[in-house]
Amino acid sequence: MAEAAELRACALSLSGPITVDTAPLIWRLLAYHLEVGATCELHAHEVVRLDGAGAQLLYAFVHEVERRGSMVRWVSASVEMIETARMLGMAELLGLTEEALAWRP
Amino acid sequence: MASMTTRIEAINAALLDTFREEASDGIDQLEARLLELVTRRDPELVDQMFRVAHTIKGGAGTFAMTAMTRVAHRMESVLDAYRTGAAPSQAAVNVLLEGADALRGLLAAGPGGGAPDEFAALESKLEAVAQRARGAPEPGAAALHGERTPATQLAIAIAPSRELFRAQVDPVPLFDQLAMLGELSVRADVSKVPAFAELDPTSCHLAWQLTLTGGPAEMVSALFGWLDELCAVTVEPIAPAAPPVATAAPRGELAAPAVAQVSAGSGPPAASIRVRLDKLDALMNLIGDLMTTQSTLSALGRAAASDPIRQRSALDELQRLTRSLQQSALQLRSMPISSVLNRFPRLVYDLAERLGKAIELEVIGEATELDRTVLERIGDPLVHLLRNSIDHGIEPPAERVAAGKPPAGQIRITVSARSDEVVIEIADDGRGLDTAKILARARERGLAAAARALSDDEIHRLILLPGFSTADQISEISGRGVGMDVVVRTIQELGGDLQLRSIRGAGSTTVLRLPLSLAVMDGQLVQFGGRTWIVPLASVAECTRFDARAITELVGQRTVIRVGDELVPVLDPCARLGIASRARHNLVLVVEANGQRRALLVDEVGPRHQIVVKSLSAQLARVDALSGAAVLGDGSLAFIVDVAALCSATEQETPRMTTTSRR
DSSP states (O other), rough: OOOEEEEEETTTEEEOOOOTTHHHHHHHHHHHHHOOOOOOEEEEEEEEEOOOHHHHHHHHHHHHHHTTOOOOOEEEEOOOHHHHHHHHOHHHHHHHHHHHHHOOO | HHHHHHHHHHHHHHHHHHHHHHHHHHHHHHHHHHHHHHHHOHHHHHOOOHHHHHHHHHHHTTTOOOOHHHHOOOHHHHHHHHHHHBOHHHHHHHHHHHHHHHHHHHEEEEEEEOOTTTTHHHHHHHHHHHHHHSSOOOOOBBBBOOOOOOEEEEEEEEEEOOOTTTTOOOOOHHHHHHHHHHHHEEEEEEOOOOGGGGGGGGSSOOOEEEEESSSHHHHHHHHTTTTTTTEEEEEEEESSSSOSSOOOOOOOOOOSSSSSOOOOOOOOOOOOOOOOOOHHHHHHHHHHHHHHHHHHHHHHHSSSOHHHHHHHHHHHHHHHHHHHHHHHHHHHHHHEEEHHHHHHHHHHHHHHHHHOOOEEEEEEOOOOEHHHHHHHHHHHHHHHHHHHHIIIOOHHHHHHHHHTTTTTTTEEEEHHHHHHTEEEEEOOOOOOOOOOHHHHHHHHSSSSTOOOOOHHHHHHHHHSSTTTOSSSOOOSSSOOOOHHHHHHHHHHHOOEEEEEEEEEETTTEEEEESSSSSSSSEEEEEEEEEEEEEEEEEEEEEHHHHHGGGGHHHHHHHEEETTTTTTEEEEHHHHHHHHOOOOOOEEEEEEEETEEEEEEESSSSEEEEEEOOOOOOOHHHTOEEEEEEEEOSSEEEEEOOOOHHHOOOOOOSOOSSSSSSOO
């Protein structure tokens, strides 16, 4: 099971697997965070696994934040997450920029 | 939610079944191509094997079969190296064959079976072979390839169904596999992803367009082939590559383990067979005709005035259709014997290698179809007969040359269908049976009376007795004498027959006769003991009127009857079955099995019928003179006599006649 996404002063930490099995729970947590609003900083260096369902969920979240006039900033991302997003052709769609790639534990 | 979980598990199990079938076929193909490579250096064979290994690796990865993925990956590396370099040596082929064996075992173990590093030693061997292949050519190897043709570009469109993620299928490992074929660029189509609030996170709303430079289209199709129900995939060649929108760099390591998780409790796959479409079409047509005829009869039945001619015609048509339907259904159960024989080339190769012999195997008639039940049981007996031929029959090359034979021994397996039986012959040009040695060994063990003269055929049949072996040494391959009697018993249980022919110095032939179907057979109705019985028509040699003057009692031995020019041992089936005899034997039915004949004394001989064989209950199955039962047209039950069991009755069991006359 995914570990809980923490709400931390407009920052959101994602950890554990973000997959079809954990996506429903993460969806609820992200939905709660959307209600709070503000610029969203995502810390994802502890994500151990991402699959197609997880990537789709993150895309929907990023897109919704942008639709509301805000933006998502990836502070960090794990290697697994970056490579999977690239393999799925979704790295740019998720906004996983060089800045995020530069920060790896 | 429970029904959704059940549905996902059902989809998973179905996908695993499909993968198992296709991977099993793939491994068989891999093995067959490897054996071909020993005698035929063809670069296309290596290409074919590479594609198969690649497909197996992809599928295994999807189901978390890590050990299988690793072995397949190593084999793929070896084959990839040989695609562009020299031909594989025999040593390399042997290591790849080991790999095929490992894949087969791991496939049978299924998800969760096999520790990831269980085949570490084999992986090291494969890696060593791959490294050698990439380096200097192996001694004696010849170059197979010239310039490779420029790689083509393929446009791959993937449109998954909503169920893809819920079926635990993730596209990432599949894209990984594609990336290993060549340069891959991936573009995700997110246009159908709903707004966050409406999104069901387990439902797939993504699609992809990929561009692959370098991989053949059929490999791509094969990779996605088993996902037909979950993904619509189109693969088309394109002209010069368009600049990629997003490039996915190929991963340096194996793809991460599975994304499709199959629960450990998925259980063994349900039994299934592959059926040709034309057989199914014929069956559907018959069913359609049957329904039409049934409607006609119903209408005739409702009509105010009867029309006996039309009724008779419709009933005749119904009978014809029912018989045809039965034949069609039986044909559905039939499969070509190649499904059993296709492992023999590998068996011959391995044994010949181990024994230092050269053997050429020829198989004729492998497309001949048998009932599936017969096929399931005939494999082991055939393997045993083949091993005996290789171990005891075929001589080493030097011995063969000294005997004026070619150095390579010949084994020919011929399969042919004749009316309602199949005949399988296994013939070799080896040493033949040593009748003197067989007789001596039989007499040593008390299996043959010293004073009694035996014909060559009778001596040959001694090797079918339990525990008999003339082998001076027990080899791992054969020689324990545990086998031929089991072969005979299996053949008899299938309602078949085994005969041996051998010529010393020239070779031996084993002939098996088996029924085409165990479900239906032609039977001869007979009466004895106040009941109706069925004797398999294939076992009936002739029927003649009983003449007491023809009975001869050989003092101290068997009671025989003269039938034509032959003395045939007499068998009173009532005494054999332990039922009261009316002692009113009017007829003699001469039956034959395994080369032996018996004269059954019966009261009456009835008509011949095609019957549907029913199995006996556990209690009745212990009666060794019965092989089944059938319901007759009048609804009564008749037992089927096991002629082989009757014929193999010992001399002591053969009853004496109460009335005799001397000639």
